[in-house]
Amino acid sequence: MGKTNLDLIRECDNFPYHEDNRAAYTETLNNYHAFRVNGFDATLGYILNSVVEKFPWPKSYWVIDSGAKTVTLNTPADATPEYRSKLVAESISEAVKADVFEVLRGWRNENYPVWGPGGQLILDMERCASPLFGIVSYGAHMTCYVQDEAGFKFWIPRRAKNKQTYPSMLDNTVAGGMCTNEKPFECIVREAMEEASLPESSIRSAIRPVGCVTYSHIRDARAGGETGLSQPEVEYVYDLKLEPKVIPKPGDNEVEEFNLLTVQEVQDALARGEFKPNCSVVIIDFFVRHGLLTPENDPDYLDILSRLHRRLEYPLASHC
Template identity: 55%
Template sequence: MAKTLLDLVKECDSFPYFEDNAEYYLSHLKNYHAFKVNGCDAVLGYLPNTIVEKFHWIENDWQVDATSRTVTLMAAPGATPKARTEIMSRLLAEAVRRQTFEVLNGWRHEMYPIYGPGGEFLLEMERSASPLFGITTYGVHMTGYVEDEQGIKFWVARRSKTKQTFPNMLDNTAAGGMSTGEHPYACAIREAAEEASIPESVFAERAKSTGVVTYFYIRDARAGGETGLLQPEVEYIYDVQLDASHVIKPCDSEVEDFRLWTLDEVKESLKRGEWKPNCATVMIDFFIRHGILTAENEKDYMEIVARIHRRLPFPTATYN
């Protein structure tokens, strides 16, 4: 059965909404422990109860309260980000040693930031572990396209068959996660070169920053590792209009190939559910911004627009 655009958005923004059913939402939250840092009142993420049970919590480093369903990193109030990070790193190193979580088999040696209210940098953690804590993560996605008198065509990537996450699914032209201290534009330049062989000079001339997409994803089997982990994300979006003569080619092992597809070909592949969930959402965002998807031709337009710009329940940072 063909998937609607709203179906695709719901796959990506899959965490329930309080406004839809308050009783169900509050009941659903009982499946999680809130992640907190000593001295900071904000909730920074959600860990599934099943994940909390599997961790070997290090005494004095962590406080786990089953009654309030909280997991608190117990650095001294006002501790440095480095001190908090060391506590997190000890916990994850022990989990790796014990082979506790499948998701950690994809250890990336990349650090993701965790922010408190007002964008305060609290600590950082290994990228592959971030879904275990359900923290907000940040990334960039870009859509390379060609437009002429015959219409618009998109450079669509096919993910590698051996990739740990979402193997063989369709992807945006280039995308990637933002490490601690990395700016969206710098990340986009790096990913464009690494994944799509787009030189920095071409990106600088032709790329346009077009906003952000936000969603709250519950990981399924396609994501690799444990299912049911939470992945709230902020994705900075770039459009890159290229010359027809500019051919996109894979530059690393993460991309199987690229194909230049018409709008109709992209739409049909979306209906077949061939796209990585957040990449489908980025394409839908492109359709909205370019007047391809409108309130006049899509009955679910308002809900689609709202759900790809979700207000996340955790503190977030902005990048100026």
Template identity: 50%
Template sequence: MARKTTLDLVNECDNFPYRYDDVKTYDHAVSAYYSFKLNGCPSTLGYVTPNIAGRLPLDKHWSVDHVNHTLMFQPQNASTLEQRNAILAEYLQQVRQQHVFKVLDGWRDELYPIYGPNRELILSMERSASALFGVVTYGVHMTAYVASDSEGGMKIWAPRRAETKQTYPGMMDNTVAGGLSTGEEPLECLIRECEEEASIPENIARQAKACGTLTYFHIRDARAGGETELCQPECQYVYDLKLPSDFVPKPGDDEAIDFRLLSIAEVQEALADGKFKPNCALLLVEFLIRHGFLTPEGEPDYIDIVSRLHRKMEFPLR
């Protein structure tokens, strides 16, 4: 398998077309999807593939316009957020029980937030269903590192995902990562995930440094599990954590097999070999840039890469 350049890694994760690159290609891509909308909200909340729109069971709370490519959630007699969420939750459970979509086999009993044009919370949706509707999801990603050791130089703690994971089994991951549930703040989520995934106690996790966000628009392939070609626009809150040299992260759940302490050269080698999960690779690219390991002198696509780390989304954000 050909080794990946840094730009290849960016393209693999942020792989929805850009309008400014090629208007016709972008317009053609967008026109192929159905716009997911909530009755009463003017914004498009996500993109749905024709395959999903065509197979989605319909009831009085849903309508599909196959001419204008619109999928509308129109909850009847629902005047509050809680009522809308209850109708949506009951509907998705029914779809799950009918085994319509494979992606729902990964049901998590976690709610993801969906926001309107004024950053208001307008829906909460089961995590595993979010990719069906192509809505923006949020998460935290943290890179834990050791500044130097007896051999000198920075090293990064990288876990390997369990082979039993529905999504990207066996691939390498960021030290800690997790999805942001409805009502949860990024740091709160990070502290929880640190304990669950890496056995990092709260007093250490709170030392993590917020380093901004990463936004990208990913189109899922078979490695993600379930249906392919689903839209997955994401915003990740990025954190760094400098760990003591004698602290060893340990899997706190069944998410990871183990943790390995890798030199920067080993991380770059693993990235080039395509061993990291696509969005984790993008997060590490951003880490390498911030810490001066990826520079304009050594990377011919530096400007393009840096600009691609903060994509402007087509949908309302948090």
């Protein structure tokens, strides 16, 4: 028997819920230290205990409290984001030199922001290091489709087999992470040009923002590098209806090919577990919004709706 829609959501949103199973939540949380920054009363992420033990923390500005299970960047409360970012970058650089983490071998030269209470930018860090600190990352995903009397068909890419993360798995038509100071809409436009060779002039006015999905993921081996890393995410979601003559084409080395699949073909691929976990969630969200997944055809409908939008326990950004 294949995976159900709820199975796929649980596979992505797999950090236990305190409300559902306090014992499982507590047991899982015991595997992590809370990442904090001096001057902010908030947990900004969860760092795996084994990462805490192996990371070469400079003692001049990091405080490790094994009893409280916290890792604190001990900068002045009035330090600037630039200063905090500089110290974090230096720390990550030392870890790269020591070559103690596989995820740091996939250097991206892109920075991800860390937001504090009230949407205040605290610092940013190299993208590939973000799972080590367990910070909330932000991205944008878009489903491109054609529609006629026969129904929906979806442009589905297959990830390159040499990608560090989720190689050869199926993906959303366009998807990418949001760097510091990048807005969701500009991110998806950029990714549409880079990944699918879709022309900016014809898609800007046609892309529809349709919400977001949120989840808290614990990485497995398919993500590449260390397993067990905490990765909470906010993914802004977009739809783009294409004319039949418009065909996405790989624009970089991240995608091998695009194929136009029917609803049934997508559902079958979902059931076989061929999609990257968070891409399954975005596809399911599309099915709900367009009436392809209903209370009448899925017994888990209410659970699915609630699990598409997890309330994350970290400060979040407003991209207004």
